[in-house]
Amino acid sequence: MSKIFGIVAGVVVVLVVAGFIVQRSFAADNAPMPEVGQAAPTFTLPNQEGQSVSLDSYKGKWVVLYFYPKDMTTGCTIEAHKFQADLDKYNAMNAVILGVSVDTVDSHKQFCTKDSLTFNLLADPDKKVVQQYGSLGNFGPMVIAMRNTFLIDPSGKVVKVWTKVDPNVHSADVLSTLATLQKAS
Secondary structure, X not given: OHHHHHHHHHHXXXXXXXXXXXXXXXXXXXXXXXXXOOEOOOOEEEOOOOOEEEHHHHOOOEEEEEEOOOOOOHHHHHHHHHHHHOHHHHHHOOEEEEEEEOOOHHXXXXXXXXXXXXXXXXEXXXXXXXXXXXXXXXXXXXXXXXXXXXXXXXXXXXXXXXXXXXXXXXXXXXXXXXXXHHHHO
């Protein structure tokens, strides 16, 4: 019995080490984060309804592109609720909200239904866009999107980047910055 336990324990150790190596390779493959003044990397991802959403289709609008770790978790729910509560303010400022995580379309659909979210949540289970925006990270054994936000102006340029945001105040911060930038232009 102890011999079987030893073999099983050895296999578990090998799998855990292999998982960490794969996990680290994802993080190591992150592209540099787009900087202020650069063109926002373009992409097309499915939303919670399975419909393709392209960043290019929002030329002429301000885009709040926010990356978040996981559907239906505490911080992500708070952040989504804050954006939802402020949605009319964003609409009045010619801005759209796009949330991105590595969760699936089905997970996003459940999240939107459960929490009455009406803006687009985009599914990136292949982690390509999250990686393209330098926002791929690790949380224990999971590979997730880090809580980063990119404000993109109507011409498609990144004008502000927030990293490791506080979900409780982030929407208010974005609205304040958006108002300041719109007044300046």
